Amino acid sequence: MTAAPAKTQSSAPTTKAGKAADYLDQRTGIGVAVKEFARKVFPDHWSFMLGEIALYSFIVLILSGIFLTMFFVPSMGLTTYHGPVATMDGTQMSEAFASTLRLSFEVRGGLLMRQIHHWAALIFVAAMVVHMLRIFFTGAFRKPREINWVVGFLLLVLGLLAGFSGYSLPDDVLSGNGLRITDGVVKSIPIIGSYMSYMIFGGEFPGSDIIPRLFTVHVLIVPALILALVAVHLVLVVVHKHTQYPGGGRTDKNVVGFPLFPVYTAKAGGFFFVVFGVLALMGGTLSINNVWNYGPYDPSPVSAGAQPDWYMLFLEGSLRLMPGQTEYVIGGYTLSLNVLVPAAIIPGLLFVFLALYPFIESWVTKDTQPRSVLDRPRNVPTRTGLGVAFITAFVVLVLAGSNDLIATHFHMSINTITWVFRFAFFIAPVLAFWVTKRICLGLQRKDRELVLHGHEHGRIVRTEAGEYFEVHKPLNEQERWLRVNYEAHAPLALDEQPYHEDGTKNRKYRSAKLRSALSRFFYEDRIEPVTLAELEAAHHHEPHEIADGSDESRQQLS
Amino acid sequence: MKALAARRHHRFAPVVLIMLALLVTGAVYAALAPSSAQAEDAVTTADDIEHGAALFQANCATCHGVDAVGKADAPSLIGVGAAAVHFQVSTGRMPMQSNAPQAPVKPVQFDEKQTMQLAAYIASLAPGPEIPSAEAVDPTLGDPARGAALFSTNCAMCHNAVGAGGALSEGKYAPALWNTTPTQIYEAMITGPQSMPVFNESNITPEEKRDVIAYVVAQRDGTPGGENLGSLGPVSEGLWAWILGIGVLIGAAVWIGAKSS
Numbered sequence: 001m002t003a004a005p006a007k008t009q010s011s012a013p014t015t016k017a018g019k020a021a022d023y024l025d026q027r028t029g030i031g032v033a034v035k036e037f038a039r040k041v042f043p044d045h046w047s048f049m050l051g052e053i054a055l056y057s058f059i060v061l062i063l064s065g066i067f068l069t070m071f072f073v074p075s076m077g078l079t080t081y082h083g084p085v086a087t088m089d090g091t092q093m094s095e096a097f098a099s100t101l102r103l104s105f106e107v108r109g110g111l112l113m114r115q116i117h118h119w120a121a122l123i124f125v126a127a128m129v130v131h132m133l134r135i136f137f138t139g140a141f142r143k144p145r146e147i148n149w150v151v152g153f154l155l156l157v158l159g160l161l162a163g164f165s166g167y168s169l170p171d172d173v174l175s176g177n178g179l180r181i182t183d184g185v186v187k188s189i190p191i192i193g194s195y196m197s198y199m200i201f202g203g204e205f206p207g208s209d210i211i212p213r214l215f216t217v218h219v220l221i222v223p224a225l226i227l228a229l230v231a232v233h234l235v236l237v238v239v240h241k242h243t244q245y246p247g248g249g250r251t252d253k254n255v256v257g258f259p260l261f262p263v264y265t266a267k268a269g270g271f272f273f274v275v276f277g278v279l280a281l282m283g284g285t286l287s288i289n290n291v292w293n294y295g296p297y298d299p300s301p302v303s304a305g306a307q308p309d310w311y312m313l314f315l316e317g318s319l320r321l322m323p324g325q326t327e328y329v330i331g332g333y334t335l336s337l338n339v340l341v342p343a344a345i346i347p348g349l350l351f352v353f354l355a356l357y358p359f360i361e362s363w364v365t366k367d368t369q370p371r372s373v374l375d376r377p378r379n380v381p382t383r384t385g386l387g388v389a390f391i392t393a394f395v396v397l398v399l400a401g402s403n404d405l406i407a408t409h410f411h412m413s414i415n416t417i418t419w420v421f422r423f424a425f426f427i428a429p430v431l432a433f434w435v436t437k438r439i440c441l442g443l444q445r446k447d448r449e450l451v452l453h454g455h456e457h458g459r460i461v462r463t464e465a466g467e468y469f470e471v472h473k474p475l476n477e478q479e480r481w482l483r484v485n486y487e488a489h490a491p492l493a494l495d496e497q498p499y500h501e502d503g504t505k506n507r508k509y510r511s512a513k514l515r516s517a518l519s520r521f522f523y524e525d526r527i528e529p530v531t532l533a534e535l536e537a538a539h540h541h542e543p544h545e546i547a548d549g550s551d552e553s554r555q556q557l558s
Numbered sequence: 559m560k561a562l563a564a565r566r567h568h569r570f571a572p573v574v575l576i577m578l579a580l581l582v583t584g585a586v587y588a589a590l591a592p593s594s595a596q597a598e599d600a601v602t603t604a605d606d607i608e609h610g611a612a613l614f615q616a617n618c619a620t621c622h623g624v625d626a627v628g629k630a631d632a633p634s635l636i637g638v639g640a641a642a643v644h645f646q647v648s649t650g651r652m653p654m655q656s657n658a659p660q661a662p663v664k665p666v667q668f669d670e671k672q673t674m675q676l677a678a679y680i681a682s683l684a685p686g687p688e689i690p691s692a693e694a695v696d697p698t699l700g701d702p703a704r705g706a707a708l709f710s711t712n713c714a715m716c717h718n719a720v721g722a723g724g725a726l727s728e729g730k731y732a733p734a735l736w737n738t739t740p741t742q743i744y745e746a747m748i749t750g751p752q753s754m755p756v757f758n759e760s761n762i763t764p765e766e767k768r769d770v771i772a773y774v775v776a777q778r779d780g781t782p783g784g785e786n787l788g789s790l791g792p793v794s795e796g797l798w799a800w801i802l803g804i805g806v807l808i809g810a811a812v813w814i815g816a817k818s819s
């Protein structure tokens with residue numbers, strides 16, 4: 001049993017590679033695993049490669065990151081810079097900032113590596129988000145994959161943490177502003193806030209501990225956790241088998257696709273180089289985070305256009321939107337709701353919703369079947385609507401975080417923009433939900449129409465009796481399968497009574513009531529898929545259609 | 559024409575149109591953008607003042623009053639000095655035309671000589687900040703490192719870390735400094751146009767002003783890392799990451815996984 005392709009029937013390998021593989025196999029038994037893995041079938045669709053973009057940019061992050069650690073000095077010790085950057089010559093700065101300048105201007109390839117690393121970070125998180133959206137909108141998080149959704153969610157949180165800790169390392173003015181805001185947010189937590197701030201910064205902000213600490217978080221703790229969770233994530237994908245889009249012959253119990261080896265390994269391997277190539281190209285041609293423009297950290301200046309990287313921008317926006325009057329002093333203690341609400345409570349709500357969504361949906365659906373055929377987003381209008389509403393809220397916050405740039409670039413008043421976004425944050429998601437749900441229901445109706453009556457043909461035929469009718473072409477098997485093979489969940493009935501027969505209070509009543517109310521919210525408006533009976537009835541009514549592929553239809557088509 | 563009409567509904571037509579529109583806008587802007595004028599150390603004469611007064615009566619008096627003492631809707635110019643006039647007129651802000659939150663920059667209306675004459679006239683009414691000498695604003699004599707520190711504590715909060723501009727309240731803004739001449743930078747500091755504070759000699763000494771100019775001018779050489787993306791910081795970087803990075807990568811994924819559904 002060898003991994004190398006055996007040419008002859010004899011079991012002893014003859015080629016050098018074969019012998020080496022045999023050697024390895026006899027000692028580790030790896031052949032079984034390789035064979036098993038190589039035969040895994042993977043369905044083919046571009047949206048299944050979004051996770052791969054995240055994976056490959058993570059690999060690029062690790063490789064470029066290793067290079068950077070060779071030169072970066074994680075110290076807040078002061079030094080005076082003398083070097084090629086004229087605008088920084090003779091300036092006092094931390095070792096961390098000075099080593100970043102050295103890395104950028106004196107280490108060969110250093111600036112390229114820094115820029116690749118930073119672009120890869122932005123794209124890593126972006127790819128995770130896009131990947132997550134595909135999982136969300138297609139329902140790939142349903143049983144048995146809820147746990148993997150949670151693993152993915154943790155990866156996203158770790159991705160944000162990795163980005164934030166890395167962004168702060170150069171100790172420049174911009175990232176220092178970010179740390180200052182973090183400090184403020186931590187301090188806004190009632191009672192323990194100031195103690196926690198002291199703990200994090202090792203004393204009064206900024207202290208001299210934070211950069212070395214962030215360094216450890218950034219190069220050791222977070223990558224190790226991400227690596228471990230990515231392994232769990234991928235093992236679970238293999239264990240669960242990959243989901244697939246609906247289509248003829250695809251069920252919850254099979255996977256239709258190509259074997260991992262050689263088709264998928266070739267595609268995936270090629271794709272890795274595409275991702276690497278794009279990141280290298282961006283790193284080579286587009287400048288990013290030119291820290292020498294911001295200068296070494298100094299708590300006093302804040303420049304215009306001070307924003308965090310895009311994945312933190314929603315927090316910045318949330319802070320910018322919050323009216324400042326909500327700070328209260330109660331008995332000598334300050335309660336900073338103006339910081340606590342936008343920077344902890346609102347993002348907290350958004351993230352809890354994300355993490356728990358699969359469990360919420362399975363609770364209101366009472367669906368206990370394993371689901372491996374994906375949903376078409378239109379067939380789950382409420383989920384799709386909620387997803388779009390979530391994106392809308394997020395985008396409003398991101399735009400609010402960029403309000404000054406919107407103001408200068410579109411010649412608007414920043415005050416007006418802020419007020420518009422304050423309302424938009426509450427109104428736009430509701431509107432987006434409603435519109436999306438309507439669109440989904442409309443598309444479903446159109447699908448029903450198509451299944452029942454076939455494609456419109458635009459041809460009017462007059463019979464000898466003088467009767468007019470439009471010729472319809474029925475869907476083929478594949479087209480029909482796609483449109484009827486889904487389940488429209490109905491709202492759960494409320495099957496608990498407020499009181500037991502003996503007059504005692506029913507403890508389960510309240511949760512059952514909530515469950516049925518939520519279920520109604522999810523499934524009240526629904527379009528049932530066409531049943532066989534309906535299909536037959538429709539065909540009965542409508543004899544005037546072109547039999548697919550028949551001679552007669554060809555003639556009529558031409 | 560037929561070929562054009564046939565392609566009108568092509569799915570790339572909107573993209574091509576947008577590209578064309580952007581190109582045209584860019585070209586028009588480039589043609590109309592104010593060209594920078596360098597101040598010369600000219601000696602003013604009574605003749606200049608006379609010419610300046612005439613120009614003022616014809617172009618400015620409607621708003622600023624016949625003797626430049628101001629009116630309801632425009633401030634008095636007594637004591638604003640030659641520097642203020644030269645700054646306002648040579649950047650194209652004056653004579654003001656539209657009713658914007660702050661006098662917008664528009665194509666310059668007067669040549670350098672006329673501008674100097676106007677400045678001479680206003681300066682003759684009362685003493686005020688003067689137009690700096692070429693040496694006082696020469697960026698090669700300044701120290702860009704000291705300028706960087708000064709800029710980041712005094713100017714960056716409004717003008718962005720490298721002078722790419724920023725927003726102020728109610729539609730006002732601190733403009734980008736990419737095309738401002740050294741003389742205008744100096745004049746802006748000593749006259750403090752509109753929402754900008756005045757930086758007098760005790761705030762920032764004349765030598766330090768030259769350092770600031772050296773820093774601002776040094777930003778125009780571009781950045782060693784490639785395209786500067788407008789020097790707007792993380793927001794524009796994020797936009798590029800999404801549109802270019804994620805866009806291209808999803809495109810590649812669609813291409814690789816094209817054959818199935």
Ligand code: HEM
Pocket residue numbers: 047048049050051052054055056058128129131132135140141145148149150151152153154155156226230233237241242243244
């Ligand atoms: C470090 C970041 C991540 C990496 C490297 C990663 C990688 C992958 C890969 C390669 C797959 C299989 C192919 C695919 O469907 O795209 C996958 C599947 C999956 N991912 Fe992720 N992912 C990451 C983050 C996330 C996040 C943030 C979530 C959601 C919160 C998530 C949830 C899932 C789920 C539920 C599956 C199974 C999908 C299915 O079988 O259709 N992942 N991931």
